[in-house]
Amino acid sequence: MPTYDYLCSACGHRFEEFQSMSAKALRQCPECKKNALDRLIGAGAGVIFKGSGFYQTDYRGSSYTSDAKKDEGASDAKKDTKDAASSDGGCTPTCGTDAAPKDCKMPKQKKKKD
Secondary structure (H helix, E strand, C coil): CCEEEEEECCCCCEEEEECCCCCCCCCCCCCCCCCCEEECCCCCCCCCCCCCCCCHHHHCCHHHHHHHHHHHHHHHHHHHHHHHHHHCCCCCCCCCCCCCCCCCCCCCCCCCCC
16 A cells, blocks of 8 residues: 655645555645645655565576576586486496596496407
């Protein structure tokens, strides 16, 4: 609900009133009791966003969105590589090889003869 500014043209009393947008404008001045109030046109207050969903990132440009999709694709490829290594029993793609980390507990695979 907005706050409206009022000015009495009879006595000069100025005040604010918190009213719904559908409420009729006040006419009687609370000070002099004359029907001489005018609703003033003001700049109003800034918009206040409350609740979830109002973030700076919600309104970024299209280039940001396309770059984010590219990054997402790259992270999915890394995830697939990690999942493949994990399904073989290792923690990294190099587990079980000579290039494995020093703390790798997976036994080295024997080379297959052709």
